[in-house]
Amino acid sequence: MSSAEISTHHDAAHGEHHGPAKGIRRWLFATNHKDIGTMYLVFSLLMFFTGGFMALIIRTELFSPGLQFVHPEFFNQMTTMHALIMVFGAVMPAFVGLANWMIPMMIGAPDMALPRMNNWSFWILPVAFGILLSTLWMPGGAPASGWTMYPPLVLQTGDAFPFLIFSVHLMGFSSIMGAINIIVTIINMRAPNMTLLAMPMFVWTWLITAYLLIAVMPVLAGAVTMLLTDQFFGTSFFLAAGGGDPVMFQHIFWFFGHPEVYIMILPAFGVVSEIIPTFSRKPLFGHDSMVYAASSIAFLSFIVWAHHMFTVGMPLTGQLFFMFATLLIAVPTGVKVFNWVATMWQGAMTFETPMLFSLGFVFLFTIGGFSGLMLAVVPADIQYHDSYFVVAHFHYVLVPGSIFGIMAATYYWLPKWAGHMYNEKLGRIHFWMSAIFVNVTFFPMHFLGLAGMPRRIPDYSTQFADFNSIASVGAIGFGLSQLLFVYIVFRCVRGDGATATAEVWDNPRGLEWTVPSPAPYHTFEEPPEVTDGKAFS
Amino acid sequence: MTISQSNRQKARSLTWQLVAMAIGAFAFGFLVLPPMYDVFCDVTGLGGRTNEVATVVEEPTTTGRVVRLEFATTVNQYAPWEFGSDVDSMTVDIGGVYETTFTARNLSDKSLVAQAVPSVSPPQAARHFKKLECFCFTSQEFVANEEKQMPVRFIIDSDLPAHIDTVTLSYTFFDATKMARANVAATN
Amino acid sequence: MIQKLCLSALAILFASSAGAEWELNMPRGVTELSAETYNLHMQVFYWCCAIAVVVFGAMIYSLVKHRKAAGAKPANFSHSMTAEMIWTIIPIIILMIMAVPSAETLIKLEDGRKPDLTVVVTGYQWKWHYEYLGEDVAYYSSLARTSVDARRKNSGIDPNTVENYLLDVDNPLVVPVGAKVRVLITSNDVIHAWWVPDLAIKKDAVPGFMNETWFRAELTGVYRGQCAELCGKDHGYMPVVVEVVEPTAFQNWLDSSRPEN
Numbered sequence: 007m008s009s010a011e012i013s014t015h016h017d018a019a020h021g022e023h024h025g026p027a028k029g030i031r032r033w034l035f036a037t038n039h040k041d042i043g044t045m046y047l048v049f050s051l052l053m054f055f056t057g058g059f060m061a062l063i064i065r066t067e068l069f070s071p072g073l074q075f076v077h078p079e080f081f082n083q084m085t086t087m088h089a090l091i092m093v094f095g096a097v098m099p100a101f102v103g104l105a106n107w108m109i110p111m112m113i114g115a116p117d118m119a120l121p122r123m124n125n126w127s128f129w130i131l132p133v134a135f136g137i138l139l140s141t142l143w144m145p146g147g148a149p150a151s152g153w154t155m156y157p158p159l160v161l162q163t164g165d166a167f168p169f170l171i172f173s174v175h176l177m178g179f180s181s182i183m184g185a186i187n188i189i190v191t192i193i194n195m196r197a198p199n200m201t202l203l204a205m206p207m208f209v210w211t212w213l214i215t216a217y218l219l220i221a222v223m224p225v226l227a228g229a230v231t232m233l234l235t236d237q238f239f240g241t242s243f244f245l246a247a248g249g250g251d252p253v254m255f256q257h258i259f260w261f262f263g264h265p266e267v268y269i270m271i272l273p274a275f276g277v278v279s280e281i282i283p284t285f286s287r288k289p290l291f292g293h294d295s296m297v298y299a300a301s302s303i304a305f306l307s308f309i310v311w312a313h314h315m316f317t318v319g320m321p322l323t324g325q326l327f328f329m330f331a332t333l334l335i336a337v338p339t340g341v342k343v344f345n346w347v348a349t350m351w352q353g354a355m356t357f358e359t360p361m362l363f364s365l366g367f368v369f370l371f372t373i374g375g376f377s378g379l380m381l382a383v384v385p386a387d388i389q390y391h392d393s394y395f396v397v398a399h400f401h402y403v404l405v406p407g408s409i410f411g412i413m414a415a416t417y418y419w420l421p422k423w424a425g426h427m428y429n430e431k432l433g434r435i436h437f438w439m440s441a442i443f444v445n446v447t448f449f450p451m452h453f454l455g456l457a458g459m460p461r462r463i464p465d466y467s468t469q470f471a472d473f474n475s476i477a478s479v480g481a482i483g484f485g486l487s488q489l490l491f492v493y494i495v496f497r498c499v500r501g502d503g504a505t506a507t508a509e510v511w512d513n514p515r516g517l518e519w520t521v522p523s524p525a526p527y528h529t530f531e532e533p534p535e536v537t538d539g540k541a542f543s
Numbered sequence: 544m545t546i547s548q549s550n551r552q553k554a555r556s557l558t559w560q561l562v563a564m565a566i567g568a569f570a571f572g573f574l575v576l577p578p579m580y581d582v583f584c585d586v587t588g589l590g591g592r593t594n595e596v597a598t599v600v601e602e603p604t605t606t607g608r609v610v611r612l613e614f615a616t617t618v619n620q621y622a623p624w625e626f627g628s629d630v631d632s633m634t635v636d637i638g639g640v641y642e643t644t645f646t647a648r649n650l651s652d653k654s655l656v657a658q659a660v661p662s663v664s665p666p667q668a669a670r671h672f673k674k675l676e677c678f679c680f681t682s683q684e685f686v687a688n689e690e691k692q693m694p695v696r697f698i699i700d701s702d703l704p705a706h707i708d709t710v711t712l713s714y715t716f717f718d719a720t721k722m723a724r725a726n727v728a729a730t731n
Numbered sequence: 732m733i734q735k736l737c738l739s740a741l742a743i744l745f746a747s748s749a750g751a752e753w754e755l756n757m758p759r760g761v762t763e764l765s766a767e768t769y770n771l772h773m774q775v776f777y778w779c780c781a782i783a784v785v786v787f788g789a790m791i792y793s794l795v796k797h798r799k800a801a802g803a804k805p806a807n808f809s810h811s812m813t814a815e816m817i818w819t820i821i822p823i824i825i826l827m828i829m830a831v832p833s834a835e836t837l838i839k840l841e842d843g844r845k846p847d848l849t850v851v852v853t854g855y856q857w858k859w860h861y862e863y864l865g866e867d868v869a870y871y872s873s874l875a876r877t878s879v880d881a882r883r884k885n886s887g888i889d890p891n892t893v894e895n896y897l898l899d900v901d902n903p904l905v906v907p908v909g910a911k912v913r914v915l916i917t918s919n920d921v922i923h924a925w926w927v928p929d930l931a932i933k934k935d936a937v938p939g940f941m942n943e944t945w946f947r948a949e950l951t952g953v954y955r956g957q958c959a960e961l962c963g964k965d966h967g968y969m970p971v972v973v974e975v976v977e978p979t980a981f982q983n984w985l986d987s988s989r990p991e992n
Contacts, residue, residue: 071890071897073882078964119554152961158938159921159963186561194554220565228572240725243577246660246939247619247717249595252922253937254580258572286797287805295815317924317959318935319942321587321666322841326834333826337819344818347790352806354799365794372786376779383829385764385836386772388933389757392924392959457754458928460959463967465882467898468891469754591941613864615851617917619938631865664915664943665843708844711915713851713941 037121039106046103053095060088065481068474073465081464082150089153094177100412101273102184105212111518112206114197114534119190127183134176141166157244157252171234178223185219199536211276214304218265226262260311268307274411278364284514285361286353292345299338306335316387325384332382359433363414366441374402395455401448421506425524428498439487446480591662591669598673605639606701615713622718623651642696649685658682658719664711671703682719761950765931767836843945846913854923854936857965861904868988874968875899898955903972907981908951916942927956948975
């Protein structure tokens with residue numbers, strides 16, 4: 007596959023005369039950034055519900071002590087698949103979908119730089135997840151060793167093992183291609199006069215994210231390839247008997263894994279940095295320091311990986327180094343939170359659904375940040391490690407963090423995509439239900455972890471029963487609330503709401519609001535005039 | 544729409560640069576990190592690793608500082624061996640050469656190949672624990688029901704950090720029969 | 732709005748927890764280091780609360796005062812060097828205040844000198860093996876029979892009727908009170924982790940490698956924990972139980988546990 011295909015004058019001219027292709031061909035051979043963005047978002051939503059369904063199986067089993075519904079083997083398959091699907095199938099593709107839709111429109115480009123590769127990077131995903139999901143029906147079941155795939159346990163996986171590795175490879179290919187496309191688009195296709203520092207925050211955070219993806223997804227591919235050769239080709243990278251070390255996998259995995267955490271959160275930072283100024287009617291506070299903060303977070307993410315493995319047995323100096331580096335991440339992250347608050351300060355705020363989700367993001371992500379700070383303290387981490395406290399922590403940064411960011415973005419840009427307003431009242435109900443249930447689900451998990459409940463167990467001692475019941479009720483509530491989201495989006499796309507204006511909101515900043523709603527199939531075929539780049543940030 | 548020729552050229556070269564970066568990152572993960580980790584472990588003693596080939600000590604000189612050396616043994620995956628240290632512990636004068644023995648017995652009726660993997664704890668002591676001779680340097684072949692006494696000659700060098708007063712030498716016995724057969728097959 | 736909800740959710744949690752004996756916090760534990768760990772945990776938690784009051788306070792004030800419905804007119808500032816310097820430097824100072832005691836405790840945790848007793852803990856799928864080094868005492872420690880019966884799917888046994896459901900074993904690890912116990916940890920198959928919250932230790936058991944940690948229990952009693960690293964289907968069913976007894980009782984137990992000569 008040639009990865010260097012650039013959209014040409016001919017393609018665009020062709021598109022001008024004909025709209026989108028008819029029927030399935032429009033999607034199968036899609037090269038239009040808006041079509042591909044839509045497919046990514048729809049795929050992500052499907053995966054969100056698939057992974058969510060698995061989460062509900064987990065929470066149902068954990069509703070009360072004793073084993074009622076599933077066997078422990080299957081429970082482990084559910085925790086593993088839930089994580090893989092949510093991380094690689096729901097959160098990451100959702101952000102790539104948003105990038106596809108919005109980055110060209112935000113920088114005044116006619117399309118993504120590499121439209122055919124764009125098509126590839128999307129269509130690999132359904133194949134990858136088709137393979138991954140098919141392992142559920144294989145002898146030995148789906149992978150059950152956690153999404154972290156630690157050897158030697160992962161080598162005990164049944165027939166699913168090579169399929170797991172292959173699907174991870176495919177997900178990696180898709181992400182890397184998507185990331186290359188995004189970087190080339192941002193670097194090469196900005197409207198004349200739009201300097202790098204003048205770019206909107208969403209574009210900035212995605213640029214940084216894309217570089218992180220290119221740097222670490224191949225490392226994950228390397229790690230799982232070594233698992234594959236250990237299992238089938240007689241190497242012993244991770245087998246002590248042959249001079250290898252299972253702990254080395256953890257180091258390599260988390261060298262990927264920690265930047266991966268920021269891959270899932272940086273674009274959400276970008277989203278709320280777009281939304282809060284709009285609804286505060288004030289420019290983003292400290293645009294440049296936001297850029298520097300995001301860059302330093304990205305840099306620091308490469309030197310903190312071992313804080314995921316403080317119990318593995320590490321020299322004292324190593325533990326001290328990783329503790330200090332991890333604490334340091336709180337500084338740029340703090341700068342971002344303070345800047346958002348300063349953006350609201352003396353604004354004239356209104357609270358439409360995107361703003362509500364963004365505010366929920368700032369509140370709850372910060373709580374996840376606090377537990378992150380606690381986890382950085384090594385002696386305490388030894389107690390928290392692999393307990394429900396960690397489960398609470400990362401769900402706080404991923405659900406009301408990343409997922410709320412995606413929801414906020416969807417409500418914010420949906421009228422631009424669909425040409426109609428969504429139902430504001432239902433949107434607010436959706437927000438409040440999500441915000442309440444997310445806390446009911448994940449807040450008690452802090453207590454469970456502190457009281458000593460390990461993660462990834464299908465059954466627990468009776469002293470953990472009450473908080474587990476609360477968490478399970480919350481999870482079911484959160485899951486049902488998301489059906490409302492589907493209904494709202496469906497109604498809006500069908501055209502039930504009021505017709506959206508080009509600006510949609512009250513004088514928002516950014517080039518995407520200068521094109522009509524719904525955004526025409528081709529936008530910015532002539533680059534827009536950007537005189538004062540800063541006006542769009 | 545107009546993307547100028549030069550711009551398209553730039554996009555193309557940037558794309559290839561990024562592809563190269565991705566390939567580089569893969570090579571880093573697959574080819575660079577494992578050996579780098581090995582070197583890192585050898586230097587820091589991470590994982591309690593010790594030397595894998597015999598060290599030569601010119602003239603051992605004892606220092607008068609003593610530490611307690613303990614021995615622990617494990618057999619991996621219920622492999623059919625009885626494996627233990629012949630002494631539980633010894634007092635070791637730092638800088639002196641010592642020898643101790645371990646005994647293993649094949650409990651099965653088949654010939655088996657064992658690979659012993661040493662690990663020293665605390666890890667800071669690992670690189671100061673130097674083996675002059677060890678049954679772990681190569682795999683050991685056991686015929687059915689064979690019992691073997693296997694020696695280790697070692698020295699704890701004088702750079703052992705002052706705060707360490709107890710060192711544990713542990714061996715895990717892995718069944719390497721399959722691995723050994725595969726190697727034989729490969730060389731034939 | 733959000734904060735009110737969070738607060739009321741919290742209030743409900745705490746109020747209902749007052750009735751039941753629910754554990755809400757990390758145990759203080761029974762070793763010097765577990766108490767230090769607990770103090771560190773609380774100290775960082777209080778710092779987080781203080782930061783939360785400032786950040787959320789400012790945010791809530793802004794949400795109330797600077798809303799369009801309240802007639803607010805938007806200002807137009809977009810940066811302030813002074814403000815940004817302040818909220819870069821103050822967190823750095825707070826972090827340094829946190830880091831120093833953490834490092835001190837960590838250094839103590841790593842100091843395994845002069846142990847009174849060494850125990851080798853080996854993780855198995857799915858049980859533990861304990862060996863008293865040099866004492867000729869070694870045995871397996873598996874989930875207690877009562878829990879084994881009740882844990883089966885739809886066993887018909889109510890877990891509430893089982894004492895220490897899933898946290899009881901047939902043969903606990905027995906150690907003397909006040910003694911410094913060095914714990915060497917390894918594994919027979921996959922990675923496990925040996926965790927006892929009251930002793931504030933958790934260490935991975937890695938096949939082929941020997942890990943080391945230590946504890947000195949200051950109170951007699953039975954302390955329960957679990958395997959903390961996913962190790963396969965019965966990961967949830969390999970508890971750790973440590974029984975801390977008087978030294979004489981320990982000696983008697985040790986003598987009676989030696990194989991008959």
